[in-house]
Amino acid sequence: MRSIVINPQGILPYGLSDWTTMRQKECIYVDRTQAIVELDSTAAHACLWGPRRTGKSLLANQLALWHDKAVTEVERTELFAGTYIGQNPSAAAGQYLVLALDFSKVDECRSEHYLKKLVNAAIQTFSEKYRKAGLLNEDVKIDEKYYATSLANLVRVVESSGHKLSVIVDAVDSFAYKLLLYVSHTSGLRAKERLDRCSFNELDAWGTSVLSAFCWKLNSWGIERTFFTGVLPVAWPTGCSSIKRVMDLTDDPAFQQTLGFKSSDIDEVLALRFPAMDPDERANHLAAIHRTCNGYRRSSSQVNALYNPQGVWFYLNQLESHGDQMVPRIDSNVLPPAHDEVVDFLMRHATATYSPVRLMDEAIPYEPLHGFSTADLFDGWRQPQALLSLAHYLGYLTVQYPKDEARGDVLVAPNDEMRSVFTESVLRSLPKAYRTVAFAAMAKDVPRVVAVKDAFNAYLTGRPARRRQF
Numbered sequence: 001m002r003s004i005v006i007n008p009q010g011i012l013p014y015g016l017s018d019w020t021t022m023r024q025k026e027c028i029y030v031d032r033t034q035a036i037v038e039l040d041s042t043a044a045h046a047c048l049w050g051p052r053r054t055g056k057s058l059l060a061n062q063l064a065l066w067h068d069k070a071v072t073e074v075e076r077t078e079l080f081a082g083t084y085i086g087q088n089p090s091a092a093a094g095q096y097l098v099l100a101l102d103f104s105k106v107d108e109c110r111s112e113h114y115l116k117k118l119v120n121a122a123i124q125t126f127s128e129k130y131r132k133a134g135l136l137n138e139d140v141k142i143d144e145k146y147y148a149t150s151l152a153n154l155v156r157v158v159e160s161s162g163h164k165l166s167v168i169v170d171a172v173d174s175f176a177y178k179l180l181l182y183v184s185h186t187s188g189l190r191a192k193e194r195l196d197r198c199s200f201n202e203l204d205a206w207g208t209s210v211l212s213a214f215c216w217k218l219n220s221w222g223i224e225r226t227f228f229t230g231v232l233p234v235a236w237p238t239g240c241s242s243i244k245r246v247m248d249l250t251d252d253p254a255f256q257q258t259l260g261f262k263s264s265d266i267d268e269v270l271a272l273r274f275p276a277m278d279p280d281e282r283a284n285h286l287a288a289i290h291r292t293c294n295g296y297r298r299s300s301s302q303v304n305a306l307y308n309p310q311g312v313w314f315y316l317n318q319l320e321s322h323g324d325q326m327v328p329r330i331d332s333n334v335l336p337p338a339h340d341e342v343v344d345f346l347m348r349h350a351t352a353t354y355s356p357v358r359l360m361d362e363a364i365p366y367e368p369l370h371g372f373s374t375a376d377l378f379d380g381w382r383q384p385q386a387l388l389s390l391a392h393y394l395g396y397l398t399v400q401y402p403k404d405e406a407r408g409d410v411l412v413a414p415n416d417e418m419r420s421v422f423t424e425s426v427l428r429s430l431p432k433a434y435r436t437v438a439f440a441a442m443a444k445d446v447p448r449v450v451a452v453k454d455a456f457n458a459y460l461t462g463r464p465a466r467r468r469q470f
Contacts, residue, residue, distance in 0.1 A: 004082075005028065005031070006028070006029040006083065007027065007082075008272035010026045010028040010029075011027045011028070012028060013027040013029070014313040015310070017058045017061060018061055020061075022058075023078070023079055028269070030309070031083050031084055032058075033062060034084040035059060035258040036063055037085050037088055038254045039249070040090035043249065045225065045227075045247065046226075046228075046247045046249050047172075047228040047230065048228075048249050048250055048255060048258065049229070049248070049393070050231070052394070052395060053309070053311075054260045054309060056170065056259060059229070060168050060227065063168060064168050066090075067098055068096065068097075069095065069096060069097055069133075070135060076093060096164050096166035097136075097164070099122060101118065101167070102169075102171060103171045104171035114175075115147065115175075119150065120142050120144065120147050123140055123153075124140075126140065126154065127154070127157075136158070155223065164225070166225040166227075167227075168227045171230060172228045173231060173232050177394075226246065231395075232390070250298065256302055259306065261309055262304050263290070263304065266312060267282070269312075269316070270282045270285060285319065289315050293307045294414070295413075296395055297399045297400075300400070302401070303401065308417075342394055343426065343429075346390075357422075359391065359411075359422055360422045360449050360452070365407050365410055366389075366409045377390065388411055396413075396418055397411040397412065398411065398414040400412050431459065435455070436465070438452050438454070441455070
């Protein structure tokens, strides 16, 4: 995929995923809009999966603006000036009325209630926007009780106006996987027992079936274009199986470099943004960024591991603010204040044969499970690989390259940032007596990972919390 650094001296877009805001603030941008051209020519109904904070929301926002009929040609030209798609426009530009939804805002514990509010609010905004633009003949009636009725009304009004409809859903599985992590570690919830033996579709009382119901409704109407982003493809085969026609582009070679930055992208950013920086200094910073932000691969066939864009922007912001004395080098927003929810989940299901502390510094054989039930995450012979798949899809682990010919695919922590997340989460989760043992070992210059690993293994196997002699 072609990469061009746009506005290299512009504002660093740390924390931004709104394309209009980025352009108004004249932010630096590593161009990924070729993905929209490829998408427009590949599939009308598609999904793309990747770890958090890698650019999915920005891509969904760009796609909505590119397709939106209410965006004038002048506005679209300004928004995409200098980008690949601005210079190579696809025929889908300005051809749709776009309903954009963000499911990351749906509360996992009251998913049906919040989904209804979110969808109805989006439909209300849709109606007001396109009525004002003169593209709808009537207002879309909102059913406060049943959002499906509101959706049906929207489809009818769009059809009667003679326009085509595009539905873009960002973070489509967000509340489903957050619900899983939340319910499994919340004490006193009656659902704990039934979570041990159920699939995503069977979690009716807890809202993940809402995902299936929503997708079924989309499939029952003649919507011309749909696009979904998310983190966990495990939710897709069940929760989203209603939309049979959706094409998963995640492993398509044309889209493998869409989310995240390549090493060559970062090298170009450093060269353009810091022209006075000599090659050796640039190489040192690239190596530092590699240790903290690089490493994610979905499979061993992916040669170039991808950098986390937000981690890169954080590093460069620290570099510009503090120079070589910058502290910290790692994004503190990623480090868990008490427990990281994913590592916490992995630790709660540790056994003598599966220990999450191995994830800190070991390479672990891996057979990815592309579809599994929640039961597989709790017990059974598939549990270790299901837990590893969960960590991999969420970006906590990556497939090692090149492939180990003797062991096959193996998973490792992708970078120092994630190793730090694992280490600190494990340490904070230990009972006080075992934490004391770990700190005592560190005081004797035992490496932090080794000390934490030893203390956790002692806790897991029931050994007394005694200070070892190192």
